[in-house]
Amino acid sequence: MKTPVSARRTAPGSGREARRRGAARSGFAARLLRRPTAAVSAGYLLLVVLVTVFAGPLAPYDPDAQDLTHALQGPGGAHWLGTGELGRDVLSRLMHGGQVTLLGVVITLAVYLTLGVPAGMVAGYRGGLFDRFVLKTADLISAVPVIIVLLVVLSVFTNDESAAMAANGLLGAPLLARVVRSATLGVKEELYVRAAVANGIGDLVVIRRHVLPRVTGAVLVQASVFGAYAVLLETGLGFLGLGTTDASWGSMVAEASKNIGTDPWLLIPSGFMIVSFVVALGLLSDGLRDTFAERSAPPADKPPSRRTGRPRGASLEPVRATATDASRVTDAPRVTEPPDTDALLSVRGLTVSLRVEGVPTEVVRDVSFDLRAGEVLGIVGETGCGKTVTATSLLGMLPAGGAITSGTILFEGTDLAQADAASLRKVRGRRIGWISQDPVSSLDPSFTAGAQVAEAVRLHTGCSRKRARERALELFAQVRLPDPARVAGSYPHQLSGGMAQRVGIAAALAGDPVLVIADEPTTALDVTVQAEILDLLRELQVSGTSVVLITHDWGVLADLCDRAVVMYAGEVVEEAEVTALVTTPTHPYTAGLLGSDPHHARPGQPLPAVEGAVPSPTQWPVGCHFQNRCPRVTDACKEKPVVISHPAEPERSTRCILPLEPTGGGTHD
Numbered sequence: 001m002k003t004p005v006s007a008r009r010t011a012p013g014s015g016r017e018a019r020r021r022g023a024a025r026s027g028f029a030a031r032l033l034r035r036p037t038a039a040v041s042a043g044y045l046l047l048v049v050l051v052t053v054f055a056g057p058l059a060p061y062d063p064d065a066q067d068l069t070h071a072l073q074g075p076g077g078a079h080w081l082g083t084g085e086l087g088r089d090v091l092s093r094l095m096h097g098g099q100v101t102l103l104g105v106v107i108t109l110a111v112y113l114t115l116g117v118p119a120g121m122v123a124g125y126r127g128g129l130f131d132r133f134v135l136k137t138a139d140l141i142s143a144v145p146v147i148i149v150l151l152v153v154l155s156v157f158t159n160d161e162s163a164a165m166a167a168n169g170l171l172g173a174p175l176l177a178r179v180v181r182s183a184t185l186g187v188k189e190e191l192y193v194r195a196a197v198a199n200g201i202g203d204l205v206v207i208r209r210h211v212l213p214r215v216t217g218a219v220l221v222q223a224s225v226f227g228a229y230a231v232l233l234e235t236g237l238g239f240l241g242l243g244t245t246d247a248s249w250g251s252m253v254a255e256a257s258k259n260i261g262t263d264p265w266l267l268i269p270s271g272f273m274i275v276s277f278v279v280a281l282g283l284l285s286d287g288l289r290d291t292f293a294e295r296s297a298p299p300a301d302k303p304p305s306r307r308t309g310r311p312r313g314a315s316l317e318p319v320r321a322t323a324t325d326a327s328r329v330t331d332a333p334r335v336t337e338p339p340d341t342d343a344l345l346s347v348r349g350l351t352v353s354l355r356v357e358g359v360p361t362e363v364v365r366d367v368s369f370d371l372r373a374g375e376v377l378g379i380v381g382e383t384g385c386g387k388t389v390t391a392t393s394l395l396g397m398l399p400a401g402g403a404i405t406s407g408t409i410l411f412e413g414t415d416l417a418q419a420d421a422a423s424l425r426k427v428r429g430r431r432i433g434w435i436s437q438d439p440v441s442s443l444d445p446s447f448t449a450g451a452q453v454a455e456a457v458r459l460h461t462g463c464s465r466k467r468a469r470e471r472a473l474e475l476f477a478q479v480r481l482p483d484p485a486r487v488a489g490s491y492p493h494q495l496s497g498g499m500a501q502r503v504g505i506a507a508a509l510a511g512d513p514v515l516v517i518a519d520e521p522t523t524a525l526d527v528t529v530q531a532e533i534l535d536l537l538r539e540l541q542v543s544g545t546s547v548v549l550i551t552h553d554w555g556v557l558a559d560l561c562d563r564a565v566v567m568y569a570g571e572v573v574e575e576a577e578v579t580a581l582v583t584t585p586t587h588p589y590t591a592g593l594l595g596s597d598p599h600h601a602r603p604g605q606p607l608p609a610v611e612g613a614v615p616s617p618t619q620w621p622v623g624c625h626f627q628n629r630c631p632r633v634t635d636a637c638k639e640k641p642v643v644i645s646h647p648a649e650p651e652r653s654t655r656c657i658l659p660l661e662p663t664g665g666g667t668h669d
Helices: 002-010 014-025 028-033 036-053 090-126 128-142 146-156 161-187 191-198 203-240 249-258 264-296 387-394 421-427 449-461 465-478 484-488 497-508 527-542 554-560 578-583 588-595
Strands: 345-356 359-371 376-380 403-411 432-435 515-519 546-551 563-568 571-577
Touching (some): 028 036, 036 264, 090 161, 090 264, 146 161, 146 203, 191 203, 203 264, 203 449, 359 387, 359 403, 387 403, 387 515, 387 546, 432 497, 449 465, 449 484, 465 484, 527 546, 527 554, 546 554, 554 578, 571 578, 571 588
Parallel strands (some): 376 563, 432 515
Antiparallel strands (some): 345 359, 345 403
């Protein structure tokens, strides 16, 4: 494993790679200051703030000191920016006036961000009643004339500009919440958020550590726009004489407007300060947004990771549908066999519905299987058969709108199908680990690999940060990552697919689970890396950890699994010990899949394949779901749903009226 890494480091162009890696690891401030526009804007704003804060000792005159003999004079040696109509020094008033204006902006933004950001993230992440409340409030605020509300506030709190600016932030917060909600909806669909939930990370931690960094760019843009609006609002209040009686940029504009005919220069200092401050604020926010995005952006020479076709929008709480909810839920016979209390995991009659075209529709029906301690169970079938939905239902992580309509998921004596969110969080990561099929996307691009695994370790063990980092390095060594310290300090886009998958396995093992669900863990990896990942899963089995493996690969299934479940169109069509299943399948679909192995192809003849495609849940036929592709179909197969049975051996089952004989014609090499 170390040879290709060394080769990569000495390859041509490695200097550029090292510089790029160093740039990615450099501090946030350093990356921001490398952007000239942002650096200049930040420097200018900092200068304005410092001069304003220290206006007392820096200003040459008292802002209210009058000298009527020098009224409305232009710039000169005594007064660098001239004087106003009462002979007051413009520079001194500009410096002191910034305290009033900037204090109003700070008050506005504090209320705006404190209320709007948390409300938007919670609404977008959790949905439900609070989400509807935020949206309705934003709609209502949009219809309210802000200036009327501020005039009412100022009539109650006379000359109290702070109250008016706080009210302005309060009125703007619901609108910010709506923007943040929209950004959160996109972030929560990311695979790394689902992986964090599967690892048992609580909602508040996920929102704070994984959602907030990704919506910060949108927040900064909105804050800069609203901050600029706050400057203009304070200026407007001062111009109208409705705010404070102290010197401010707004009152200086009002004074200049009255004397625009006799002294046009008077408008230039205050006008320049207002315009330049607003422009610098906008340019800095753009730089901040780009700098935040820089950490999560993949390098230019590396394509983005493959996105899966899984349903989007993880629901973080288990949902059970009622009979009145599902207009596409059928009355097919359900399994009545009780769960096996001796099994680590016993699933009986699991039926799941998702919203398809807005209608609750069964996508998994009557799924049953058992998993013993230390056993590896494979779930195999074509894309769209319901494998991943079945696996995600075990952890209560169905897509938005998903519901378990019937069945039980008995795990260590607890029915996970009936468990609430708190109970599921105790299981996720601690007792059941999750390995994603898309390793890079399952890692948060905003954090290093070591930080993400250490986060899971701290959650499950309650240890110190130092011990969590040490344990993360131990896990990286356990999953055979070369140079664990370097990997721990790397961001996801700096890792290869195989390395990222090992990091995902390390995160899944952070809580020492007794069961690991591996969702196609070798997809899109080369054969050498696939073999190494399978070796890691095999080591888990040897150590006593049970594994549920979702796969399309019969070779992986035969190499790793003890038992296998074959799914087709949302149903289990066959279950058996792997050797028996591969050598003597009893269901025509299983036989068809095995017969489609390219190794069975003969020169000059088409590749063997199962004709047709898996029907969508809205097009499931009455009776056997495989009837339209089955070479043995009869009229009886079309009359009513087929119940799974044990026609040959007690330890294997099949959902077929005319099963293949377990000896003879179904045999495959």
